[in-house]
Amino acid sequence: xxxxxxxxxxxxxxxxxxxxxxxxxxxxxxxxxxxxxxxxxxxxxxxxxxxxxxxxxxxxxxxxxxxxxxxxxxxxxxxxxxxxxxxxxxxxxxxxxxxxxxxxxxxxxxxxxxxxxxxxxxxxxxxxxxxxxxxxxxxxxxxxxxxxxxxxxxxxxxxxxxxxxxxxxxxxxxxxxxxxxxxxxxxxxxxxxxxxxxxxxxxxxxxxxxxxxxxxxxxxxxxxxxxxxxxxxxxxxxxxxxxxxxxxxxxxxxxxxxxxxxxxxxxxxxxxxxxxxxxxxxxxxxxxxxxxxxxxxxxxxxxxxxxxxxxxxxxxxxxxxxxxxxxxxxxxxxxxxxxxxxxxxxxxxxxxxxxxxxxxxxxxxxxxxxxxxxxxxxxxxxxxxxxxxxxxxxxxxxxxxxxxxxxxxxxxxxxxxxxxxxxxxxxxxxxxxxxxxxxxxxxxxxxxxxxxxxxxxxxxxxxxxxxxxxxx
Amino acid sequence: xxxxxxxxxxxxxxxxxxxxxxxxxxxxxxxxxxxxxxxxxxxxxxxxxxxxxxxxxxxxxxxxxxxxxxxxxxxxxxxxxxxxxxxxxxxxxxxxxxxxxxxxxxxxxxxxxxxxxxxxxxxxxxxxxxxxxxxxxxxxxxxxxxxxxxxxxxxxxxxxxxxxxxxxxxxxxxxxxxxxxxxxxxxxxxxxxxxxxxxxxxxxxxxxxxxxxxxxxxxxxxxxxxxxxxxxxxxxxxxxxxxxxxxxxxxxxxxxxxxxxxxxxxxxxxxxxxxxxxxxxxxxxxxxxxxxxxxxxxxxxxxxxxxxxxxxxx
Numbered sequence: 001x002x003x004x005x006x007x008x009x010x011x012x013x014x015x016x017x018x019x020x021x022x023x024x025x026x027x028x029x030x031x032x033x034x035x036x037x038x039x040x041x042x043x044x045x046x047x048x049x050x051x052x053x054x055x056x057x058x059x060x061x062x063x064x065x066x067x068x069x070x071x072x073x074x075x076x077x078x079x080x081x082x083x084x085x086x087x088x089x090x091x092x093x094x095x096x097x098x099x100x101x102x103x104x105x106x107x108x109x110x111x112x113x114x115x116x117x118x119x120x121x122x123x124x125x126x127x128x129x130x131x132x133x134x135x136x137x138x139x140x141x142x143x144x145x146x147x148x149x150x151x152x153x154x155x156x157x158x159x160x161x162x163x164x165x166x167x168x169x170x171x172x173x174x175x176x177x178x179x180x181x182x183x184x185x186x187x188x189x190x191x192x193x194x195x196x197x198x199x200x201x202x203x204x205x206x207x208x209x210x211x212x213x214x215x216x217x218x219x220x221x222x223x224x225x226x227x228x229x230x231x232x233x234x235x236x237x238x239x240x241x242x243x244x245x246x247x248x249x250x251x252x253x254x255x256x257x258x259x260x261x262x263x264x265x266x267x268x269x270x271x272x273x274x275x276x277x278x279x280x281x282x283x284x285x286x287x288x289x290x291x292x293x294x295x296x297x298x299x300x301x302x303x304x305x306x307x308x309x310x311x312x313x314x315x316x317x318x319x320x321x322x323x324x325x326x327x328x329x330x331x332x333x334x335x336x337x338x339x340x341x342x343x344x345x346x347x348x349x350x351x352x353x354x355x356x357x358x359x360x361x362x363x364x365x366x367x368x369x370x371x372x373x374x375x376x377x378x379x380x381x382x383x384x385x386x387x388x389x390x391x392x393x394x395x396x397x398x399x400x401x402x403x404x405x406x407x408x409x410x411x412x413x414x415x416x417x418x419x420x421x422x423x424x425x426x427x428x429x430x431x432x433x434x435x436x437x438x439x440x441x442x443x444x445x446x447x448x449x450x451x452x453x454x455x456x457x458x459x460x461x462x463x464x465x466x467x468x469x470x471x472x
Numbered sequence: 473x474x475x476x477x478x479x480x481x482x483x484x485x486x487x488x489x490x491x492x493x494x495x496x497x498x499x500x501x502x503x504x505x506x507x508x509x510x511x512x513x514x515x516x517x518x519x520x521x522x523x524x525x526x527x528x529x530x531x532x533x534x535x536x537x538x539x540x541x542x543x544x545x546x547x548x549x550x551x552x553x554x555x556x557x558x559x560x561x562x563x564x565x566x567x568x569x570x571x572x573x574x575x576x577x578x579x580x581x582x583x584x585x586x587x588x589x590x591x592x593x594x595x596x597x598x599x600x601x602x603x604x605x606x607x608x609x610x611x612x613x614x615x616x617x618x619x620x621x622x623x624x625x626x627x628x629x630x631x632x633x634x635x636x637x638x639x640x641x642x643x644x645x646x647x648x649x650x651x652x653x654x655x656x657x658x659x660x661x662x663x664x665x666x667x668x669x670x671x672x673x674x675x676x677x678x679x680x681x682x683x684x685x686x687x688x689x690x691x692x693x694x695x696x697x698x699x700x701x702x703x704x705x706x707x708x709x710x711x712x713x714x715x716x717x718x719x720x721x722x723x724x725x726x727x728x729x730x731x732x733x734x735x736x737x738x739x740x741x742x743x744x745x746x747x748x749x750x751x752x753x754x755x756x757x758x759x760x761x762x763x764x765x766x767x768x769x770x771x772x773x774x775x776x777x778x779x780x781x782x783x784x785x786x
Contacts, residue, residue, distance in 0.1 A: 048576070049568070049583050224568045237572040247786055248476050259475045261628065261782040262730050 005149045005409045006421050007072065018075040018470055021187045026070075034069065034414060037179050041067050044178070050171050050230055066463035067172060068413040069179070072424060072445040076472040079441060082145065082153060082428070085337030087437045088328060090141050090430050093160055093315045095331035097137040100314060101127045111326045116319060121368060124276060124311030126283055130300055132309045133208035134434035139271070139307035140199070141430040142166075142443075145338070147409040154341045154406065155324070156425060160315040161308060162273050165444040165464075166429050167231040170195060170238075172444075172466040188471035190441040196238030198431055198438055203269045203307055205433040210255065210303045211268040218242045218258060220249075220272040222290045227459075232273050246274070251294040256304045269305040270295075276310045318367045318401045319345055341406060347398035355402040356393065359386055362402040363454075364393065377454060379405055408454060411465065413447060423448045425456050426467065441469035473573070478632045479784030480570035484582070485620075485636035487563035488613050493644045494556055495609035497523055498546055500677045502602060504670055505539050515674065516542045522651045522678070525554045543602065548593040556609060557593050560586050573629045577619040585612035628729055631722045632782070638722070639775050642715035645702060646768045648678055649712075653760045656695040672698060679710045699760065700752040712767055713748045719774065720744050726782075734781035736774060743770045 003011055008019045015023045042064060045051075051062035074082075099105050100123070106112045117123055142163025144156040173192050177184060200217060207215035221232035223245050236243035248258050249267070257264035272279065278288040283296035298304050314320060320327075322343035328336040344351035344362075355362060359378050366374040376389045393400050410421035428443030445465040446456035456462040501519040517537050520526040523546065532551055533541050548557045564586040571579055588608065597605050624630050649656075655671045672693040676682045679702065688705065689697040705711045720740040727733045747767050755763050779785060 046587065047580050047584055049571075049579065224565060229568070233568070233571045242474055242477075243572050244474065245476070248474055259783050259786070261473050261475050261478045262732070263783075 004407055004421065004423070005147065007147070007409050007411045007424075008070075009412075009421075010150070018073040018078075018468075022071065022073060022183070025183060025186065031418065035416075038069050038414060041069060041175050041179060044175055045171070048171070050167070050234075065168060065458045066449060067175065068447060068449075068463050068465050069176070070412050070414050070419065071176065071466045071468050072411045072426070072447075073468045073470065074442065076470050079469045081337070083439045083441075085153075086143050086428055086430055086439055088332055088334065088337050089143060089155065089158070089324070090138065090432060090437055092324075092328040092331045093141065093158060094135075094137050094432060096327050097160075097309070097312055097315055098135065099331070101130060101311065106327065106330050109330070111330050112320075112323055116323070117314070120314055120317060120319070122311075122313035122317045122320075124314075126296060127309070127311035130309075131302075133302065133305045134206045136206050136307075136432050136434060137309040138312050138315065139203060139206055139432055141432065142427045143338075143430065145426045145428070146341075146406060147424075147426075148407050149409075153338060155338050156341060157318065157321060158316045158324070159427070160312045161275070163427065163429065164228045164231055164273075165427055165446075166195060166440075167234040168464050169429065169440070169442065169444045169467065170234075172464055176466045187468070189468045190471055192440050192442055195429065195440050196235060198440070199235065199271075200239040200241065202431040202433040202435070202438065203271055203305070205435050206305050206307065207268045208302050208305050212266075215268040216241075216266060217269045217271065218244045218267045220244055220246070220270050220274055222246075222274050222278070226273075228273065235271075244270075246288075246290045246292055249292040249295075251292065251298055254298060254301065254303055256292055256295055256298050267304060269307060271307045276313065279306070279310060318343075318365055319347075319398075322401060341403045344402040346393060346400040346402060351402075352393075352397050355400075356390065359390060361405060363405050364389065364400050364402045367399055367401060375455075377405065380452075380454075405454070411445070411447065413449065413463070413465075420451065422451070423454050423456065424465070442467035473628055475783030475785070477570050477573050478628070478782045479779065480566045481573060481629060481632040482636035482639075482778070482784070484563055484566035484570060485633045486640040487559050487566065488582070488616050489637050489640040490554070490644070491556055491559045491563065491609060492613040493640070494523060494546060494554065494559065495606045495613075496678050496680060498543060498602075499606045500674055501539070501542070502606075503677060504674060507670075515670075518651050518674075520546075522648045523554055524647060525552055528552055528554075544596060547597055547605075556589060560589050575619070575623040577623045578616060581612070581616040581619045585616060588612060628726060631726050631729070634722045635719060635778060638715040638718040639771060639778075641710055642712055642719070642771055643768065645679060645710050645712055645715065646764055646771065648675065649699075649702060650761070650764045650768065653764060656699045657756075657760060675702070681708060681710065684708055696752060696756070699755070703755065704748065704752060713744075716740065716744050716748055723778075734777075736777040736781045739770070739774045739777055743767070743774060746770075 005011060008016060010016045045064050045067060051064055096106065100117055104117065107114050107117060138160045140163060142159035142165065144159065145153050146156050147153050169192060203217045204215040217239065218241055219232055219236040221229060221243055223229065233243050242258060244258050249256055250259065250264065252264050255266040256270065257266050274290050277285045278290040280291045280293060280296045281288045282293045295304065299306055321340070322345055324340050325336045344355050346352045346355055355364065362378045364376040376385065408423040408425070411424045412419035413422045424445050424447045426443050426445050429440050431438040445467040446462050447465055448454060448456045449461055449463045497519050501516050504515045516539060517526070520529050520542060529542070529545050533545065545552050546555055549555045550558060552558060564582055567574065567579060567582040589612065592605055592608065620633060652675055675698060676685050685701055688707070689701060701708055702711055704713045706713055706717065708714055723737040723740050727737050747770065
């Protein structure tokens, strides 16, 4: 077994700098008290209803995402570098989206093959030539990062559609503040609680020209049975805006309007948590009951801001991901600050052969997959899994990319037997508006609770941790 | 506010009120069963009727009206939309729907009520545990009401919450009277005689008002006084008159808040004027049964009009 980089203990079991104060505190803590605190945290989450619904199970089933009380700590210096890299990447993604739906310079310049766009399911022809208000495509982005060493961070994937999890980032901190106030008075941790207001400001700043008076912002949810409903209602509540469903909305007089107790009222900015496909039955999936008939026509006429813009999925497509270093360089004129994980595109014959020959050592992902589904983790897969996946890959090579299995960093979790290292990733949340880019310090740390596991997704047994970025 | 949110609030509070009323009904039935040697099964029958669930019960369990089956049906049968378990599911679903309109205190009170009751009702409740369980229901619903009272802004959100509460409460008192009206009729007794102990206990216990009644009318339970108390007494928080006044008031607040007078307010004013401005003798003269039927129909119409006026649905 190779040695993993542990963010608390490093490689030599020496408490790393960012963990000094926390480590001292922890030494004086009694394990029984901490265990009680861990239970207290769970009760708190259950009471406030911070649950998620699991797809494919009974409607009533709600589960908690396990929360671990040991924080993940990032130094000011580390964060500074990360945030510069994130900002650069997000600006490039926005420029890329604008280009892709307009002149496609990057294709003309030969930096991205034409078929990566034209034959990509995530490319939305309905968006060609559309100018989103303020020029912003991705108002909310989540960049998934992993770490492999002291100075080695990689972007695992970009979430440019509707990244979720920010409510856990906020509630994790609230819970920690309530349970361990003394920790926060001895360590200066940068706050995250400004996120909902920053989100509201950022959305309002992206309002369309049709807006009269202060912009009216609303959150669009598929409804109470959606797995992320808690987050939708939480964000609407924290921002102080309405939480709407498709059946609350109607196009009236060229605007998207919501049915209120006093008649219809125009919405200027819709933060939608409904997929593109379901957004408008007239323009996309005709069977959708979740969307608003005609919203795309209003959008094209500049009558509403849809956040994120339809069609942003092409930027977080895993095949496009492999071109991100080129994309960043093409639009910013700089080398990418954040590294990509080396990626083999299985539609290329040489790469495909390599992947088939080395399946046992690689992670293979579906190009459009998410949530850790449809993924093969070579080193832990059984012979049967490998054989089955080989068949799928040979049948539709263009549907897959492959990456080396990274030696992900670990952070300890609190178990019955004491601290135990577990693999983590990090999803910082980024806001874009015509006014600029804003990154909340930290983000959501997801942790694979099973020993040795690399899968951090909540739908597959992952948990979360509070993430601290220390003040300078 | 979204029309859907107004509807969600209205229904959430209706269901919370309903859960509380159901627990009272079960408690009443249980009490009578314990204190009376025969004829108690008849009481379970009228309790099913007052809960408007006698037909559903009959369809599933046939004519066999027994304590154990009735209690289980009313507490935890998923086939019964009026069981405590079904009601709590619906109350919480509505609370989830309108969570942005609730204070954290109210949401947590509803969520905790749901979690506790779901857990306690996950298996059959035996006779020994029944009193404690019914107490829990009452405490939990009271906590929601208290949190509402103590933390919610007195704006349109509150008005819709109150409308749901009082429509449900008036409807419940009305149905209870409708099931028991015959024992209150003067013809059933010599004028001025006291009611059969069990009968008046049933009625007063079902609205938690034995003490209140004694305070206002003394120790003799005369049918005329009980009818007066439950229908017209403006001090009694479960009387029809009290509920109708609250409905009218809250619709009035909405009208002045929104600057629009909707038909629902006129209907509530009409309901108050037509049914609540007589004395009890006039009501007996008119016919108690017909009178209560009239009030229940007017309440049903008012509820529908509120939904239309405030755009609960598409």
